[in-house]
Amino acid sequence: MKARVALLGFGTVGQSVARLLIERHAETLELTHVYNRDVARKQVPWVPAGVIWTGAIEEVLSARVDIVVELIGGLDPAREYVTRALESGASVVTANKQLIARHGAELMALSRRHGGHLRFEGSVAGGIPVLRAIEDGLSADRLVRVAGVVNGTSTYILSRMEEGATFVDALADARELGFAEADPSDDLTGRDAAAKIAILCATALERTICPTHITCRSIESIEPVDLRYARELDCTIRQVAWAEAGEASEPVVAAVRPALVSRQSPLSRVAGSQNVVTVQGEFGGETAFFGKGAGGDATAVAVVSDLLAIVGTSDGTGAGPRVRPGAGTGVGPGARRAFRRAPSRVSADYSAPHYVRFTVADRPGIIARVAEAFAKQDISINAVLQHPGMPADRLPFVMTLERCSETRLDAAMTDIARFDFHVQTPVVLPIFEGAL
Amino acid sequence: MKARVALLGFGTVGQSVARLLIERHAETLELTHVYNRDVARKQVPWVPAGVIWTGAIEEVLSARVDIVVELIGGLDPAREYVTRALESGASVVTANKQLIARHGAELMALSRRHGGHLRFEGSVAGGIPVLRAIEDGLSADRLVRVAGVVNGTSTYILSRMEEGATFVDALADARELGFAEADPSDDLTGRDAAAKIAILCATALERTICPTHITCRSIESIEPVDLRYARELDCTIRQVAWAEAGEASEPVVAAVRPALVSRQSPLSRVAGSQNVVTVQGEFGGETAFFGKGAGGDATAVAVVSDLLAIVGTSDGTGAGPRVRPGAGTGVGPGARRAFRRAPSRVSADYSAPHYVRFTVADRPGIIARVAEAFAKQDISINAVLQHPGMPADRLPFVMTLERCSETRLDAAMTDIARFDFHVQTPVVLPIFEGAL
Numbered sequence: 103m104k105a106r107v108a109l110l111g112f113g114t115v116g117q118s119v120a121r122l123l124i125e126r127h128a129e130t131l132e133l134t135h136v137y138n139r140d141v142a143r144k145q146v147p148w149v150p151a152g153v154i155w156t157g158a159i160e161e162v163l164s165a166r167v168d169i170v171v172e173l174i175g176g177l178d179p180a181r182e183y184v185t186r187a188l189e190s191g192a193s194v195v196t197a198n199k200q201l202i203a204r205h206g207a208e209l210m211a212l213s214r215r216h217g218g219h220l221r222f223e224g225s226v227a228g229g230i231p232v233l234r235a236i237e238d239g240l241s242a243d244r245l246v247r248v249a250g251v252v253n254g255t256s257t258y259i260l261s262r263m264e265e266g267a268t269f270v271d272a273l274a275d276a277r278e279l280g281f282a283e284a285d286p287s288d289d290l291t292g293r294d295a296a297a298k299i300a301i302l303c304a305t306a307l308e309r310t311i312c313p314t315h316i317t318c319r320s321i322e323s324i325e326p327v328d329l330r331y332a333r334e335l336d337c338t339i340r341q342v343a344w345a346e347a348g349e350a351s352e353p354v355v356a357a358v359r360p361a362l363v364s365r366q367s368p369l370s371r372v373a374g375s376q377n378v379v380t381v382q383g384e385f386g387g388e389t390a391f392f393g394k395g396a397g398g399d400a401t402a403v404a405v406v407s408d409l410l411a412i413v414g415t416s417d418g419t420g421a422g423p424r425v426r427p428g429a430g431t432g433v434g435p436g437a438r439r440a441f442r443r444a445p446s447r448v449s450a451d452y453s454a455p456h457y458v459r460f461t462v463a464d465r466p467g468i469i470a471r472v473a474e475a476f477a478k479q480d481i482s483i484n485a486v487l488q489h490p491g492m493p494a495d496r497l498p499f500v501m502t503l504e505r506c507s508e509t510r511l512d513a514a515m516t517d518i519a520r521f522d523f524h525v526q527t528p529v530v531l532p533i534f535e536g537a538l
Numbered sequence: 539m540k541a542r543v544a545l546l547g548f549g550t551v552g553q554s555v556a557r558l559l560i561e562r563h564a565e566t567l568e569l570t571h572v573y574n575r576d577v578a579r580k581q582v583p584w585v586p587a588g589v590i591w592t593g594a595i596e597e598v599l600s601a602r603v604d605i606v607v608e609l610i611g612g613l614d615p616a617r618e619y620v621t622r623a624l625e626s627g628a629s630v631v632t633a634n635k636q637l638i639a640r641h642g643a644e645l646m647a648l649s650r651r652h653g654g655h656l657r658f659e660g661s662v663a664g665g666i667p668v669l670r671a672i673e674d675g676l677s678a679d680r681l682v683r684v685a686g687v688v689n690g691t692s693t694y695i696l697s698r699m700e701e702g703a704t705f706v707d708a709l710a711d712a713r714e715l716g717f718a719e720a721d722p723s724d725d726l727t728g729r730d731a732a733a734k735i736a737i738l739c740a741t742a743l744e745r746t747i748c749p750t751h752i753t754c755r756s757i758e759s760i761e762p763v764d765l766r767y768a769r770e771l772d773c774t775i776r777q778v779a780w781a782e783a784g785e786a787s788e789p790v791v792a793a794v795r796p797a798l799v800s801r802q803s804p805l806s807r808v809a810g811s812q813n814v815v816t817v818q819g820e821f822g823g824e825t826a827f828f829g830k831g832a833g834g835d836a837t838a839v840a841v842v843s844d845l846l847a848i849v850g851t852s853d854g855t856g857a858g859p860r861v862r863p864g865a866g867t868g869v870g871p872g873a874r875r876a877f878r879r880a881p882s883r884v885s886a887d888y889s890a891p892h893y894v895r896f897t898v899a900d901r902p903g904i905i906a907r908v909a910e911a912f913a914k915q916d917i918s919i920n921a922v923l924q925h926p927g928m929p930a931d932r933l934p935f936v937m938t939l940e941r942c943s944e945t946r947l948d949a950a951m952t953d954i955a956r957f958d959f960h961v962q963t964p965v966v967l968p969i970f971e972g973a974l
Contacts, residue, residue, distance in 0.1 A: 118821070122678055126678070126680065127678065229819075229822035229823065229825060230825055231674070231675020231676055231825070233675075234670070234675035235667045235670060235671040235675055238667070238670050238674065238843065238846075238847060239659065239667020239668075239669075239670035239843055240667055240839060240843060241842075241843045242562070242838070242839045242840075242841075242842030242843040242845070243843075244562060371804075371807055383839060385558060385665075385835040385838060386665035386830060386836045386839035387665065387833075387835075388829065389665060389666055389667070389827070389830070390827070390829065391671075391825070391827055392804060392827075392828070393822070393824065393825035393826065394823045394824075394825075397823075399821040399822065400821070400823055402678070402821060403676060403678045403679045403819060403821050403822035404822075405678075406677075406678030407674065407677045407678040409678070410677045410678055410873065411674060411873075414873055
């Protein structure tokens with residue numbers, strides 16, 4: 103007996119999922135329903151005749167399918183549909199990062215209570231099977247840190263700026279190529295990456311954190327001059343999201359920041375729409391996963407692999423997709439489990455070396471005053487960089503700082519902000535040096 | 539009830555496995571036996587008092603443990619012990635690449651027949667959970683190609699040569715640092731990598747091939763001048779193992795070669811003892827996995843994660859480790875399965891651009907004669923490189939060739955070998971340009 107699968111949402115990913123199901127997995131998985139608003143305009147001839155096309159969600163939710171695939175996106179009405187599907191005892195596969203980051207714990211509890219599975223590989227890093235690898239493949243290790251470059255729009259823009267483009271031109275190109283959405287603010291500000299790192303944190307560190315508590319800084323402050331200085335430091339600039347956890351009583355340290363990443367770090371080795379996720383284990387050291395972070399086909403592989411995982415854990419024959427009660431994530435007790443623990447507090451008080459770029463109306467004594475403010479916070483200066491030939495009334499120069507906490511750095515920067523030589527707000531970037 | 543685990547072999551990996559079991563997984567997994575030859579000299583105080591130390595394999599095999607962890611290495615007697623453990627209905631976890639590459643199909647069939655599991659994540663790429671990610675995380679995709687830089691000794695030597703060391707010095711350093719074994723010939727010739735690519739091929743492409751049928755070329759022919767030419771071509775040199783599969787009726791194309799790899803390729807981005815494995819999927823594109831390829835702790839994570847996977851698939855409660863019959867790999871019907879199909883033939887007739895370095899006693903007309911031999915085989919020359927200031931009686935020069943099959947190239951090289959201007963056998967390397 104095949105598992106009956108309903109698809110909610112027939113956009114790019116939904117169409118790729120349908121195609122993958124029909125072309126390669128028809129023996130195990132039967133597509134029974136496609137739900138979409140205005141479904142008539144979505145209908146395609148290559149879907150088998152028996153599939154029910156509907157714009158009425160009730161028709162799907164009352165059909166007692168085995169697995170509901172949610173690809174609508176956003177919180178509303180996706181949350182309601184997923185909740186109702188799980189309450190009916192169905193399993194759910196979703197690629198909805200906001201939904202899982204915000205409501206993963208609640209939905210996971212619901213899936214356990216009603217005996218369904220909830221899986222969400224497609225919600226993070228598209229086609230890279232990173233959640234599965236962390237859950238199962240690294241289950242024996244204690245993971246202490248997870249980091250990633252997981253927003254393709256930001257990576258595309260910063261790669262283009264590396265080649266000399268301005269921010270505005272790079273964003274325009276990203277829009278034209280379909281990398282950036284009409285409103286790219288979640289990509290640029292880091293809110294998109296915050297949702298993804300919250301899911302990675304829940305899976306790798308087994309700590310549930312609210313994505314809205316993760317502080318983000320936008321990449322919009324980055325200028326071509328920063329990429330030039332970065333190159334001088336054998337680095338590039340990427341939007342990095344990361345989370346670190348120590349004792350259970352301590353808050354999770356998590357943040358999203360444009361950051362200098364050393365050319366030696368795997369975080370520097372992505373361009374275009376590629377994603378990279380690295381995890382640091384107490385025993386296994388650093389492991390990195392690279393691949394396509396977006397795109398219908400890559401995400402569809404993640405979604406359908408989740409479907410196969412659910413069918414696979416049913417009864418070992420593939421016959422009975424209504425799975426053993428309480429299985430939850432679809433994996434056994436050996437595996438790492440996301441969204442099981444009570445929510446953790448989030449702190450952004452990480453410690454790192456930093457890059458600070460000042461833009462000033464030049465006059466004698468500026469470096470001395472800035473250096474004094476850093477010294478007051480016990481922050482050591484590593485280097486001062488200044489390219490020749492810049493205008494004196496709008497002079498950019500860079501200081502790199504030894505490892506210090508963001509809190510102390512913020513205090514120093516608050517002091518420094520009071521000086522009247524600034525032409526522009528200073529740009530502060532942590533530096534990631536870690537080599538794989 | 540905990541799963542009872544016996545450890546065969548208490549070397550570096552065995553000790554790390556024991557420590558990980560005791561420190562982190564004592565609630566699920568109980569170490570009951572440690573078998574080693576001359577066991578008395580191996581005994582350590584940090585293992586719980588109840589563990590039986592023995593040099594008598596019969597004592598372990600008759601103890602009816604749930605899972606036997608084989609870390610003895612080599613074919614004999616490991617094959618016999620694993621066979622007998624599986625025949626007794628126990629599950630087996632092994633990190634033994636030669637055993638799995640050579641006898642994976644036979645042992646997998648045995649595990650199915652007797653209701654145990656057989657898992658071997660630690661046999662390839664140490665701490666990188668690449669088999670699990672391929673089996674489960676990419677299960678929905680059709681994978682067409684798997685490639686890797688999976689021999690740490692070769693990578694170490696070639697990285698050192700990049701920095702200017704000679705082969706002999708780099709090998710001596712590798713030995714001193716413990717990267718290279720007393721007899722490193724399996725590492726240098728590619729036999730070690732051939733075993734690993736055979737396992738990756740079985741898992742990713744679901745094609746069983748005999749590792750002894752994979753042709754290898756040694757890295758011993760590489761000289762510092764090749765790394766200098768490689769850099770000029772924006773490449774480096776790595777020992778690359780790969781396998782590609784098309785139709786089931788066609789042979790698998792597989793080989794191990796020192797190769798030029800473009801700086802854009804993930805295969806170039808490993809140094810020291812790191813490993814990288816990339817897979818190419820029809821839907822998901824290229825995904826790459828990086829991490830520690832060796833070392834006791836990293837491999838122990840793979841081994842213990844396999845143990846947890848077996849316990850996890852038992853009955854969902856973690857209680858009964860004697861698992862459901864026929865589960866085989868420990869995963870459900872959705873997952874990709876290694877070593878299920880009848881053996882496939884292996885061909886090395888791949889097609890690639892090539893690098894050929896000649897070392898000649900210089901005189902007019904050499905390039906013309908070489909070019910003519912290539913033209914006869916319909917092979918196009920892309921570029922000719924020759925560094926100035928080389929001795930005329932021992933002149934190295936390089937030709938890069940457009941994509942051609944190895945068979946045609948071999949024919950041309952056989953022709954060219956007949957010329958009397960060679961001072962040294964030409965060095966032929968395929969070029970991998972693929973970007974992630």
